[in-house]
Amino acid sequence: MPPRPGDALAAVAVGVVSAAGSVGAARHGNPAHPLDAAAFVLLAVGSAALLWRRVAPVTVLAVTLAAALAYLLRGYGIGPVFLPVVVAFLTAAPRLPRWPMYALPPIGYVLFLWGVPWATGREYPPVSAAVGVAAWLLTLVAVAEVIRQRREAIRARRQRARERARVAEEERLRRASEERLDIARELHDVLAHSLSMINVQSGVALELLDSRPEQAGVALASIKEASRDALVQVHAMLQSLRRGAETPPLTPPPSITDLDRLVARARDAGIEVATTVSGDTRPLPTAADLAAARIVQESLTNVARHSTQTAARVSVRYRSDAVEVQVDDDGPAHAPPGSGAGGGSGIAGMTERARALGGSLAAGPRPDGGFRVLARIPLSDTGSGAS
Template sequence: MHARVPRPFDVALATAVGVVSCVGSVAASRHQPGAQPLDAAAFVLLAVGPVALLWRRSAPVTVLAVTVAAALAYLLLGYGEGPVFLSLLVAFLTAAPTTRRWPMYALPAVGYVVFVWGVPWVTGRAVPPAAAMVGLAAWLLTLLAVAELIRQRREAARARRQRALAAARSAEEERLRRATEERLDIARELHDVLAHSLSMINVQSGVALELLESRPEQAGIALASIKTASRDALLEVHSMLRTLRRGGADLAPLTPAPTVADLDALVERARTAGIRVQTTSTGAAQPLPAAVDLAAARIVQEALTNVARHSGQTAARVSVRYLPGALELEVDDDGTGDGGDAGPRGAGIAGMTERAHALGGTLSAGPRSPQGFRVHARLPLTGTDVGGGGPT
């Protein structure tokens, strides 16, 4: 048996069983003619079972074997029958629900044969009458039913705990998944805002440096564009951080979210950077879901950023097509660049692709014939709420 401190309940139970066993056996021995008078050995055997019950939780099968041996020895020595089986019953109800059914449930049948016929045969006592045998068999069947009921209740409680643990794990996994998605959304927003603005600032600063001496008035226009672009970028980043810090989806953004409903305003920053952007819109314009509108605007901005960075071209075409149940976008240029992503990790096209896929749409980006680069996106309009663009 494991050396474990017994619980207070087990101590109280063992004490009660020991008192009942000793007192009951003393009374029973006085009313059974021919029974061996109780001596020190009898009280030791009567105490073995209750003491063993102190470890019934840590070693149930061992405790059951000890109580069986103590009860069998008590009867084989000829002492009078009494509540010597009480410790055995408690040990059985503890061990049976926690071990395999058939070996454990076969034990009462074996015990029935041993105590009804085996013990009388060894001690020379008379076999119990038929009525006593039937009554004992009924008690053993009741004991088996109680043990099975305890087993079923424990299994049900274990199943409930497992379901609760599985639900907790599922909730934690869902929380982590949502947190990951939120981090990706934040990363995409920061990339789109900063990359677009910084690219335009980079282009305009190059223009300003080239024209500073020869055409100072044009350099001044470029510097003014740089100031506007940097101010707008700061406002957008501040708006995003303000919303994140306060957790306020209800907070009004400091700057309006970009929208494809006003293409000229959407591409204005690219135009001020010196890119000639031609815009076309076909199909019946309709209110777009907020997520679709924001994703479409960010895709257009990122595609124009790539034009400024990589194509070596100062002209681009942006086309928006309203289709039944979908919105299609195309951004073309005639440059010689590869449209590659900015930055060492290439987050531009990857970010546009993630935005499209997050809405169940598609995005392709690559060279077109005979030269140039094309970004094409198709965003479904179903399954999302319709409304204005969300906050940046």
């Protein structure tokens, strides 16, 4: 990997300062050995190694230490020969474990202040110089720790940002999945209810076309109205999908508070629907109102599809914290009620609607015969206003 431009600039700057400082120290000091070509080669090696300090920090630190040690062992004097070592240490220490890195300054302290004079026969440094170097090394370790903490804070912020992005993406996918399920349920409820009533009315019309044409005409008129309403509702859904959720519906959604209007189409199809309402009738939260209305519609659709009976009873009970919807017919059923033709999703869709609002739905044969759908939907204002 080629060196970064910033690392190249830093290496050149350190090399210039090291060379100029060493020349100045040699002129004003009393080195055991005057500067020669080997001295400048060692200074250049220590500075040039900084080109790869980010790629191989440990190796670069070892090279700069070796160059500085060789420089002192040859007796060239002190000077700024340790500047490449400082830069290499501040690069490596924040990236590597604390224990081996922070052990290097004490080891180097003993090696350079007493080991080198012992090996070269030079005088040992005075106590004041030893204390000053120790304080300088402590400052160096503190700076390395500050850099480490800053790097860890930046890494933690980036990790949190990635986690927030991941959670946001999961939430977006979850909402998209829920929206697809909502659309599928709405389409199923609208089309299944309308088409089932059209199917019943068309059968009535065919049977009465010759013997009682006037009643066949009524059935055909109901077919026309049901198909028109279904087209309008599907068109409203498609417009909402194209323009966004803020687009107002073209037709008002069905409401459990208008029970006679809700069961009118089933009555037009020839099903005798008896309705009872108990409790304190009042406007419901939009989501609960729509779910209760769709459950009634789907239950009556199942009566038209699967039951041998032409009568059903719809009961709505308003509780203080919930609304209960019960639909009964006296069956027996031709096929599993709510399973839909060919294994559809009638009961599954009703159950999903109830559970999505924290409610419950039970559907199955009654002990005395017939079939019952019983749903309980909590009246929560979360995310919905009153209808």
